[in-house]
Amino acid sequence: MPQATNACPHTTLPDTVAVYMVGGAVRDRLLGRAVQDHDWVVIGATPALMEAHGFTPVGKDFPVFLHPQTHEEYALARTERKSGHGYKGFTVYADTDVSLEEDLARRDLTINAMAVRTHADGYEEWVDPFHGQQDIAGKVLRHVTLAFTEDPLRILRLARFAARFGDFHVAPETQTLMQEMVSAGEVAHLVAERVWQELARGLMENAPTRMFEVLRDCGALAIVLPELDALWGVPQPAEHHPEIDTGLHTMMVLEQAAQSQAPLAVRFAALMHDLGKGTSDPEQWPRHIGHEIRGKDLIEAMAQRLKIPAEIRELAALVAQEHTNIHRSLTMTAAALVRLLERCDALRRPERFALALWACECDARGRQSFEQSPYPQRSFLLAALHAAQQVDTASIAQQAAQKGLRGDQIGQHIHMARVQAVQAASAS
Numbered sequence: 001m002p003q004a005t006n007a008c009p010h011t012t013l014p015d016t017v018a019v020y021m022v023g024g025a026v027r028d029r030l031l032g033r034a035v036q037d038h039d040w041v042v043i044g045a046t047p048a049l050m051e052a053h054g055f056t057p058v059g060k061d062f063p064v065f066l067h068p069q070t071h072e073e074y075a076l077a078r079t080e081r082k083s084g085h086g087y088k089g090f091t092v093y094a095d096t097d098v099s100l101e102e103d104l105a106r107r108d109l110t111i112n113a114m115a116v117r118t119h120a121d122g123y124e125e126w127v128d129p130f131h132g133q134q135d136i137a138g139k140v141l142r143h144v145t146l147a148f149t150e151d152p153l154r155i156l157r158l159a160r161f162a163a164r165f166g167d168f169h170v171a172p173e174t175q176t177l178m179q180e181m182v183s184a185g186e187v188a189h190l191v192a193e194r195v196w197q198e199l200a201r202g203l204m205e206n207a208p209t210r211m212f213e214v215l216r217d218c219g220a221l222a223i224v225l226p227e228l229d230a231l232w233g234v235p236q237p238a239e240h241h242p243e244i245d246t247g248l249h250t251m252m253v254l255e256q257a258a259q260s261q262a263p264l265a266v267r268f269a270a271l272m273h274d275l276g277k278g279t280s281d282p283e284q285w286p287r288h289i290g291h292e293i294r295g296k297d298l299i300e301a302m303a304q305r306l307k308i309p310a311e312i313r314e315l316a317a318l319v320a321q322e323h324t325n326i327h328r329s330l331t332m333t334a335a336a337l338v339r340l341l342e343r344c345d346a347l348r349r350p351e352r353f354a355l356a357l358w359a360c361e362c363d364a365r366g367r368q369s370f371e372q373s374p375y376p377q378r379s380f381l382l383a384a385l386h387a388a389q390q391v392d393t394a395s396i397a398q399q400a401a402q403k404g405l406r407g408d409q410i411g412q413h414i415h416m417a418r419v420q421a422v423q424a425a426s427a428s
Contacts, residue, residue, distance in 0.1 A: 012053045012054055012055075012067075012068065012069075013042070013045070013049075013050075013053055014049075014053070016044060017042055017043060017044040017045040017049070018042070018043040018044060018100070018117060019040055019041070019042050019043075019074070019117065020040065020041050020043070020100060020115035020116060020117045020127065021038055021039070021040055021115065021116050021117070021118075022039055022040065022041045022103075022104070022114070022115045023039045023107070023112050024037070024039070024112060025037065025038045025039060026114045026115060026116055027111050027112055027114065027132070027136070029116075030114075030133060030136050031136060031165075037072070038070075038072050039072070039073055039075070040072065040073065040074045040075070041074075041075055041076075041077050041100065041103055041115065042074050042075065042076050042077065043077050043098075043099070043100050043103075044096050045076055045096065046076075046095075046096060047063050047065075047076070050063070050065045050074070050076070051065075053068075054068035055067060055068060055074060056068070058073075059075070061092060062075065062076075062078050062092040062094055063075065063076040063078070063094050064076075076094045076095075076098075077094065077098040077099065077100060077102065077103040078092055078093060078094035078098055078103060078106070079092075079093045079094075079098055079102050079103070079105075079106060080092055080093075080106050080147070080150075081093070100115060100127055101127075101129050104127070104129060104130065104144070105129075105130075105144060105145050105147065106144075106145075106147055107144055108143065108144065108148060108151075108154045108157055108158065109132075109135075109141055109142060109143060109144065109157075109158065109161065110130045110131060110132040110135045110140075110142045110143075110144055111132045111135055111136055111141070111142075111161075112132070113128075113129070113130045113132055113144045114126070114127065114128045114132040114133065115127040115128075130144050130145075135171075139165070139167055139168045139169065140168065140169060140170075140171050141158055141161055141162060141165075141168050141169065141170050141171065141174065142170075142171035142173070142174050143158075143171070143173075143174045143177060146177075148174070148177060149177060149180070149181050149186070152181060152186040152187045152189060152190055153190060153194055153198070155178050155181060155182075155187065155215070155218065155220050156190070156194075156195065156198035156199070156202075156215075156220070156224070157198060158170065158174070158178070158214065159198075159202060159210075159211040159212075159214040159215050159220075160198050160201055160202035160205065160211055162207075162210040162211060162213070162214045163202045163203075163205035163206070163207050163208045163209075163210045163211040164202075164205040164206065164207075166205075166206060166207030166210050170214060170217075175217065175218060178218035178220065179218045179219055181218075182218055182219040182220050182223065183219070187220050187223040187224065188223055190224070192305060192306045192307050193306075193307055195224055195306055196306045196307060196308055199211075199224075199225075199306075200264055200268075203254075203264060203267045203268060203271070204264055204267070205258075206258065207258070208254055208255075208258050208267065209251045209254055209255050209258075212228070212251065212254075213251075216229065216232070225302070227275050227278060227298045227302055228250070228271070228272075228275065228278075230278030230279070231245075231246040231247040231250055231274065231275070231277060231278045232245060232246070232247030232248075233245065233247070234246040234247070234277050234278060234280065234285070235285050235286040236249065236277070236286050236288070237286045237287070238286075240367075241367055241368075242367060242368040242369055242370075243367060243368040244286075246274055246277045246278070249274065249366060249367060250270075250271060250273075250274055250366075252366035252367065252368070252371075253270045253271075253273065253362050253363050253365075253366030254267060254270050254271050254362075254366070255366065256270070256361075256362035256363075256365045256366045256371070257270040257358075257359070257362045260358070260361075260362065262358060262359075262362065263355070264312065265311060265312050265315045265316075265355055266315070266355050266358050266359045266362070268308075268312050268315075268316050269315050269316040269318075269319040269320075269355070269356070269359040270319075270359050270362045270363065270366070271316075272295070272299050272302075272316040272319070272320055273295070273316075273319050273320050273323050273359065273360075273363055274288075274291065274295065274320075274363075275294075275295040275298045275299060275320060276288065276290070276291030276292060276293070276294030276295030276296070276297075276298060276320065277291045277295070278298075279291075279294050279298070280294075292320060292321050292322070292323070292324055293321060295320035295321070296317045296320045296321040299313065299316050299317045299320055300313070300317060303316075303317075311352075314352070315352055315355055315356060315359070318344060318352070318356050319356050319359045319360065319363075322340065322343065322344055322356070323359070323360050323363055325340055326340070326356070326357065326360045326377060326381065327360065327363075327364060327377060329377050329380060329381055329384075330376065330377055330380060334419045334420075334422040334423035334426060335419050337381075337384050337422050337426075338384075338388060338415060338418045338419045338422055340381075341353075341381075341384065341385055341388055341418075342415070344356060346385050346388075347385070347388060347389060350385060350389070353381075353385065354382065357377070357378045357381060357382065358378070360375075360377065360378070361375040361377075361378050364377075383425060384422045384425065384426070386425075387418075387421045387422045387424070387425035388418040388421055388422055390421060391414065391417045391418050391421050393414050393417075396410075396413050396414050396417050397410050397413075397414065399413075400413045
């Protein structure tokens with residue numbers, strides 16, 4: 001059991017109510033992880049009482065309040081009853097007669113359904129009616145009650161926790177329950193923004209591939225990201241991809257991105273880079289001619305569907321379209337290199353280009369037996385970009401204008417100067 005803490009931030013409330021720390025803060029203390037945020041449940045209080053003691057109401061769908069000093073969230077104990085589809089399809093009941101156990105019973109996983117109350121003398125009262133401590137010890141992700149089936153978002157949340165706690169496994173009964181939810185069509189009612197929010201958070205965990213493994217195992221990936229799910233079972237040329245399977249390769253690329261501590265945009269680009277291979281003609285397998293452009297189009301459509309932020313979408317689309325050319329860049333002429341830089345808009349957006357190269361390096365290393373291979377293309381293209389950036393475009397434009405040149409003619413002069421600069425840099 002963790003050491004007791006004497007912190008009692010809710011001292012503004014009267015002794016007639018009981019306040020418990022709940023959820024992730026309790027779980028992370030037991031796991032020995034840093035606690036980032038505290039959530040509190042209040043038993044025996046009313047909204048009027050909370051406001052009378054300086055708490056600010058912020059909950060739209062159920063009574064949640066901010067502490068007057070700490071600004072942490074304090075929620076009145078509540079129950080929830082299914083009344084429609086999706087995560088908003090609930091009727092909430094919050095009153096003084098709702099017990100702590102009833103509140104904990106509505107939570108998703110046993111590891112998140114524990115509570116602890118610090119008394120005035122420092123004594124800690126632990127409440128664990130669903131054996132969350134036992135599941136933490138056994139590294140198990142298990143649903144609390146059948147109420148889990150009432151919110152399809154919980155499938156994504158569980159998958160995200162699998163990515164966070166990479167050595168935890170899903171309880172067999174929970175796996176069956178999720179498969180039944182998928183078969184019942186509940187996942188189809190998920191709101192796009194919530195899907196992206198969970199995916200983005202899962203991608204940034206230590207073991208993001210576990211999220212997609214869990215989603216595939218229960219069938220949810222085919223509903224949420226059918227374009228990605230289509231990659232499994234699609235072969236690639238063995239000489240370039242000893243792992244053969246495109247889905248497996250994609251997970252290996254994502255693993256490389258996670259190991260290199262890549263930001264979200266790079267991880268998502270790594271996940272999406274070969275999306276077009278899922279639409280290749282099976283009669284042409286293991287070749288995937290034109291998969292780059294097809295992948296870009298799929299990403300654009302997915303981004304619109306899930307309302308993915310523009311900067312995330314743009315990098316993924318760029319990597320999908322150009323990753324093959326970036327891999328081949330070491331054998332390109334200076335003119336071809338400059339055209340590549342221009343297509344990538346690298347001269348105007350060098351930071352994004354650097355992220356694209358990061359994703360491409362993950363792609364090259366995300367192959368069986370290539371995990372430690374060097375990727376000279378990254379430094380080579382950054383050097384080419386640096387050479388192109390040194391060209392004095394203003395001076396060239398002025399000289400061209402003095403000769404009576406205009407528009408595209410000036411642009412061509414600038415382009416040729418950049419080619420010469422890159423050629424000179426490559427020669428040296």
